[in-house]
Amino acid sequence: MNWTVVTPLLIFLITIFIIGMWSSRKMSEAEGFLNDYFLGSREFGGLLLAMTMVATYGSASSFLGGPGAAYTIGFGWVLLAMSQLATGYFVLLILGKKFAIVARRYNAVTLIDFLKERYQSKAVVLLAAFSIIVFLFSAMAAQWVGGAYLIQSLTGISYIGSLFIFTVSVLVYVTIGGFRAVVVTDAVQGIIMVVGTLFLLAAVIIAGGGLSNIFADLTAINPNLITPFGHDGSLTAAYVSSYWILVGVGVVALPQIAVRAMSYRDSKAMHRAIIIGTVVVGTLMLGMHLIGVFARPVLPGVEVADQVIPLIALEVLPPWLAGIILSAPLAAIMSTVDSLLLLVSSSVVKDVYINYMKPKATDRQIKNVSMGVTAVIGIVAFVLAISPPELLIYLNLFAFGGLESAFMWPLIMGLYWKYANKTGAIASMITGIGSYIAIHYYNQAYGDLFGVHTVTVPVFLSLIVFVVFSLIFKEKAYEFPTQNMNKGA
């Protein structure tokens, strides 16, 4: 085991635990376990909000799979990756203040709470809980695999051993700290990610002998690497542009992101978060993907795409610095996993346990159930990750697309269209998920339909279905309650 690399990583993990403990103490002072555990009492400022959104979104794909794809495919993939810049400002502007105001009136703690109050329908709640559990499990398993690979390539421990270490670390600090721990550590992890990315980018450019040298080498390897069309010329403009839906504007509908758009303190915090978030996400995505391409001439012949970043860091940096910088992808993975874990457990606890099993549960019972469910879900994800699929990025993107197809229109139309109703929402969710899965298998067998990513068609289809069904089974225009529901009654 390479201790100069492992030591900084251990220090990182220990720091994270300490933050978890601190948050947990802070939580016991706050009133209302549920609100604080799952939402941090809606008091996050601009920096925390921006960092938690970026860190939740930036995952194993951004730090391992994405740069690995850029290594193989070239600048075409960097171009595709930069569609993610929109996430920095789009989510907060679109859901924006309206979502924050309405969520407060509804006392909503999760995306499902919002849908439940807005549509008043058990079917909507169950469909939503179902999608979250299925698709987020896919996303989570991908992160589990990424985390284990990373620990494996750094320490040389077996895959199973690495997976075990990873699972234990994540579970310990999510179960003790809840949302507040997750958000605070997200901020620390986000800062590590930005600094690590800039360091590594500079080191790779120096190792490659400067920009002009790198571009000359890339052209010598394969001139297509510096075109927008990919190493084999197969990336079309339509396909690359369709990623604007998948990883750009569609991110608005990811439950783990949407829940953060209701957790901020005031509109000033949101304004700052828009600026910070855009800068951070732009720097990270551009930096990491440039590193991926630039690594090609510096370190040719890497076979497993997900290992490009760990290997290049160990190649161009002194070991101790590589250790610090590689805690960035680990940070990204952990911060994504912990949010997903928390979200899946909140679906189970809040949307099923409290709604339908034990509405009068005491704070203590809720607390125990929350922690128990979180732990069980973590262990199941561990078991699923034992025999991992090959490329992380696709499993993760599959989950992204599925969630977006399901939640996009019920969320956005629910906020902005007063004639949106439950029939439209149910039809739209079924159409979105159904067509997404169908087209996913069609595309695997016959190549991409219309030459665009799987998510494109379901997003448009589910919009049409939403509008048509809402109008056919028309209900009277919806008015949001004018004040907090508990007080209004």
Add this chain to the structure above:
Amino acid sequence: MEQKERKQEWRFAIANREALIGCGLALFNFVWWFGFAYGLGSKPPEEYTYVMGFPAWIFYSLILGTLVMFVLVALVVKFFLKDISLVDEEETEKDEVTKG
């Protein structure tokens, strides 16, 4: 009651306007990104011109495009977004789920 409703509509109108601004920003972002990438990058690589060490399409679409969005987002936030209260007037204390 009527006065309160009017006030809330006013806050929602601001929220709606800002959502449209978000769409506008994304559209501008997309056009810039797409235009420079495929406008300058569609010729054979040996004909590429270079700006600051990068092929022109990469520089304008990816590097400069990202920086332009940073500045634009900051300007929009500073000059177009409005500070409004997120809680309803009478409820200055924290709202809580477990209440009741």
